[in-house]
Amino acid sequence: xxxxxxxxxxxxxxxxxxxxxxxxxxxxxxxxxxxxxxxxxxxxxxxxxxxxxxxxxxxxxxxxxxxxxxxxxxxxxxxxxxxxxxxxxxxxxxxxxxxxxxxxxxxxxxxxxxxxxxxxxxxxxxxxxxxxxxxxxxxxxxxxxxxxxxxxxxxxxxxxxxxxxxxxxxxxxxxxxxxxxxxxxxxxxxxxxxxxxxxxxxxxxxxxxxxxxxxxxxxxxxxxxxxxxxxxxxxxxxxxxxxxxxxxxxxxxxxxxxxxxxxxxxxxxxxxxxxxxxxxxxxxxxxxxxxxxxxxxxxxxxxxxxxxxxxxxxxxxxxxxxxxxxxxxxxxxxxxxxxxxxxxxxxxxxxxxxxxxxxxxxxxxxxxxxxxxxxxxxxxxxxxxxxxxxxxxxxxxxxxxxxxxxxxxxxxxxxxxxxxxxxxxxxxxxxxxxxxxxxxxxxxxxxxxxxxxxxxxxxxxxxxxxxxxxxxxxxxxxxxxxxxxxxxxxxxxxxxxxxxxxxxxxxxxxxxxxxxxxxxxxxxxxxxxxxxxxxxxxxxxxxxxxxxxxxxxxxxxxxxxxxxxxxxxxxxxxxxxxxxxxxxxxxxxxxxxxxxxxxxxxxxxxxxxxxxxxxxxxxxxxxxxxxxxxxxxxxxxxxxxxxxxxxxxxxxxxxxxxx
Ligand SMILES: O=P(O)(O)O[C@H]1O[C@H](CO)[C@@H](O[C@H]2O[C@H](CO)[C@@H](O)[C@H](O)[C@H]2O)[C@H](O)[C@H]1O
Numbered sequence: 001x002x003x004x005x006x007x008x009x010x011x012x013x014x015x016x017x018x019x020x021x022x023x024x025x026x027x028x029x030x031x032x033x034x035x036x037x038x039x040x041x042x043x044x045x046x047x048x049x050x051x052x053x054x055x056x057x058x059x060x061x062x063x064x065x066x067x068x069x070x071x072x073x074x075x076x077x078x079x080x081x082x083x084x085x086x087x088x089x090x091x092x093x094x095x096x097x098x099x100x101x102x103x104x105x106x107x108x109x110x111x112x113x114x115x116x117x118x119x120x121x122x123x124x125x126x127x128x129x130x131x132x133x134x135x136x137x138x139x140x141x142x143x144x145x146x147x148x149x150x151x152x153x154x155x156x157x158x159x160x161x162x163x164x165x166x167x168x169x170x171x172x173x174x175x176x177x178x179x180x181x182x183x184x185x186x187x188x189x190x191x192x193x194x195x196x197x198x199x200x201x202x203x204x205x206x207x208x209x210x211x212x213x214x215x216x217x218x219x220x221x222x223x224x225x226x227x228x229x230x231x232x233x234x235x236x237x238x239x240x241x242x243x244x245x246x247x248x249x250x251x252x253x254x255x256x257x258x259x260x261x262x263x264x265x266x267x268x269x270x271x272x273x274x275x276x277x278x279x280x281x282x283x284x285x286x287x288x289x290x291x292x293x294x295x296x297x298x299x300x301x302x303x304x305x306x307x308x309x310x311x312x313x314x315x316x317x318x319x320x321x322x323x324x325x326x327x328x329x330x331x332x333x334x335x336x337x338x339x340x341x342x343x344x345x346x347x348x349x350x351x352x353x354x355x356x357x358x359x360x361x362x363x364x365x366x367x368x369x370x371x372x373x374x375x376x377x378x379x380x381x382x383x384x385x386x387x388x389x390x391x392x393x394x395x396x397x398x399x400x401x402x403x404x405x406x407x408x409x410x411x412x413x414x415x416x417x418x419x420x421x422x423x424x425x426x427x428x429x430x431x432x433x434x435x436x437x438x439x440x441x442x443x444x445x446x447x448x449x450x451x452x453x454x455x456x457x458x459x460x461x462x463x464x465x466x467x468x469x470x471x472x473x474x475x476x477x478x479x480x481x482x483x484x485x486x487x488x489x490x491x492x493x494x495x496x497x498x499x500x501x502x503x504x505x506x507x508x509x510x511x512x513x514x515x516x517x518x519x520x521x522x523x524x525x526x527x528x529x530x531x532x533x534x535x536x537x538x539x540x541x542x543x544x545x546x547x548x549x550x551x552x553x554x555x556x557x558x559x560x561x562x563x564x565x566x567x568x569x570x571x572x573x574x575x576x577x578x579x580x581x582x583x584x585x586x587x588x589x590x591x592x593x594x595x596x597x598x599x600x601x602x603x604x605x606x607x608x609x610x611x612x613x614x615x616x617x618x619x620x621x622x623x624x625x626x627x628x629x630x631x632x633x634x635x636x637x638x639x640x641x642x643x644x645x646x647x648x649x650x651x652x653x654x655x656x657x658x659x
Contacts, residue, residue, distance in 0.1 A: 004184075009047050009097040011186045012038045016460045023427040024191035025460040027085050028200045032581070033192055036080040039071070039097050046104045048175075049097035050183075051081035056090040056191075063092075071095070085194040088407060093190050098183040102129050102174040106166055113162050120155065126165055127152040130174070137177040144173055196408045198238070198381075199431045200463060201558040203494070203548050204308070204501030205237035206470070209245060209287055210267065211530040219267070219529060222292040226299050231534050233303040235508075235541060236548025240300060241308040241383050241501065243471070243526075244270040245293070247277035247284050249316020252339075252349045256527050257515065260348050269526050271312050271385065272349040274319020280370045290377070297378040308412070309374055312385035313367060314340050314350040321366075322351065328363050330354040342386055355391040368398050371409075375402070381410045387425050388415040399429030412465060426462040432499050437466040437492075438475050443574045443593060447565050450496060450576075454561050464560060466493035466500040469507055474521045479514045484595040484642035486510055486540050491647045494547045495589050496576070498560045505532045508541040550623045550649060555580035556587045564609060570601030573638065577606050586610050586652040588620065592640035600639035607634055610652055620650040628653070 014037040016025045027033055041047045049071040055064040071079040085091060109122050127149045134145055148170060151161040164170060212220030212228055232240055249272040253262040262268060270284075277285055283293055297307050315321050317337075321328060329337045329351055340347040357363055371382065387395055402409050413430035415422050426433050440449050453464050468489035469478060478485055486507065493500040502508075506521065509532070515522040551557045556578040566575040572594040578587045592599045605612070612618055617632040624645050640646050 008041045021188040021190045024193040032082045034082045039079045040077040046100045048100040053093040091192045095186040096183045123152045133177045141173045201498045203237045204239040206241040206503045216531045219286040222288040222296045235544045244310045246273045247275040249318045251317040254349045272316040274316045279319045281373045308381035311382045327359045383412045388417045396428040432463045432465045435464045466497040556585040567604040572599040575603040588650045591647040598641045602635045619653040623649040
């Protein structure tokens with residue numbers, strides 16, 4: 001190891017960084033990043049530091065030049081600085097630090113002058129420091145330095161010399177001409193991936209295109225989906241996510257209610273991908289043609305809706321890959337392949353691919369080509385089915401390759417598994433992740449979970465997407481429950497997390513019947529085709545529209561990281577505040593968690609955070625009902641009726657001083 005005896009500064013605890021800089025942290029465009037560190041040296045010499053950052057080249061372009069920004073001393077050897085992420089792509093950042101001999105000298109001089117001590121030698125030391133700097137200074141600064149050197153050497157002008165060399169100008173001149181060879185970089189260059197806004201702010205609506213037909217008994221088509229777009233747009237969603245749209249296998253097809261054998265006419269599970277009509281790059285013939293699909297994608301785009309597809313790496317036994325690439329599957333001595341599982345769930349209608357195949361390179365390339373195929377058809381968002389049952393290196397490689405070729409692709413990880421595994425997927429590249437929100441119910445549970453997600457290192461890479469229901473999950477909170485429960489879960493998802501999604505129309509029509517003994521829907525749409533009255537209005541649907549509008553109009557709801565919980569004196573009322581980056585949009589949200597009873601109580605408004613003086617009264621407007629209230633001081637009263645509106649989304653408006 002090469003030792004440099006002049007290196008006296010330690011740079012420690014640099015944040016944000018993940019696993020010693022192994023993975024990039026994540027941000028979206030126009031977000032700021034605050035970089036902090038403990039920076040200190042031996043003894044009492046002063047140290048200084050700069051934050052360095054630059055935009056990494058895109059494609060064949062050149063890396064931009066390093067930008068430099070002074071770091072601010074925050075006390076206790078802690079330093080920080082921020083920079084704005086003005087582009088999507090990758091930015092690099094690091095820190096450089098040095099012993100600041102001039103600042104150390106200035107500090108000593110100030111103290112000695114204040115104590116009326118003899119300054120003669122001190123001033124000569126200062127002159128030496130300036131002389132040593134001369135060669136690095138710019139021409140105008142050289143002139144200034146020479147004047148100060150002369151002054152420092154002239155005993156008759158001691159008072160003036162002291163005042164001039166302690167001035168901000170002298171500090172700046174010496175700072176700019178500092179010896180950069182004696183500035184030492186932090187041992188790592190860290191990375192931040194900057195993504196488009198939708199990675200952090202999106203409202204997903206999942207539906208089965210095969211249930212889009214208005215006529216009973218007819219398979220839905222992409223053309224039918226076009227007629228549903230205005231309904232989805234009215235509800236305010238900006239992502240429509242389709243379960244797999246590919247040909248469905250016939251062999252081992254599942255029947256209604258997850259029966260392991262299908263009856264004549266049963267359509268099978270869309271996740272059983274592949275049949276003689278094709279595999280992952282083909283469309284289920286009854287949904288329509290590729291042209292119908294791309295037309296739907298364009299029509300949706302016109303309404304500011306993106307279509308997200310499911311990327312499920314598994315094959316029905318009659319998928320073409322099984323015959324064409326048998327080496328991609330793990331064959332047992334009896335000539336069969338063990339069906340896929342996500343224990344305790346059994347997927348008897350699909351075969352997992354074998355990531356340990358000797359032919360893994362071709363397998364990986366082919367899988368990546370599926371994503372590329374759909375990107376070329378206009379798809380930029382993928383919900384990835386069970387990514388945790390495929391190898392991590394594959395995802396890391398695949399997502400990196402896709403990112404190097406295309407901009408703005410979003411991958412949502414559908415992994416309901418152990419926390420460390422879910423986190424790993426996010427670290428290696430998934431842009432959004434499903435969460436345990438679906439199973440959090442009490443105030444205490446929500447506070448604990450949201451604190452884990454938003455106030456720990458996890459927030460640097462794991463972007464939550466909250467789903468009250470999915471085709472796989474009818475949670476206890478909705479099972480056999482009435483409309484208020486649906487509205488409460490909806491409000492929580494849509495206001496706690498800036499990414500959220502619903503499985504509809506099951507949700508807006510309030511379907512609540514579970515398969516006996518399971519947390520799943522009975523007569524699940526996964527195994528049968530439904531005909532919905534897409535134009536039927538419900539109170540839940542109305543609330544969805546209102547909430548999505550409020551989300552679009554209030555920047556405070558467009559990020560997840562700003563949630564701060566407020567005290568309440570009633571455990572059935574959860575309250576949190578959200579403030580946007582510019583601090584112009586300030587919200588207080590109070591939700592009644594009890595769907596059966598009116599709950600009332602006092603909530604403690606975080607006056608300091610909202611920058612409201614303790615004695616001020618202020619007006620709050622409920623964005624859900626339009627009602628305004630005058631509040632005063634910290635503790636204020638709320639009363640929330642589950643059958644009316646079970647929550648307040650209060651926007652802090654004018655401050656009204658008490659007369
Ligand atoms: O394993 P998860 O609970 O995360 O669920 C996801 O993956 C499942 C497997 O792809 C998928 O399950 C559905 O498709 C299977 C294959 O056709 C079928 O055997 C299952 O019965 C059916 O539920 C699930 O929908 C998906 O969200």
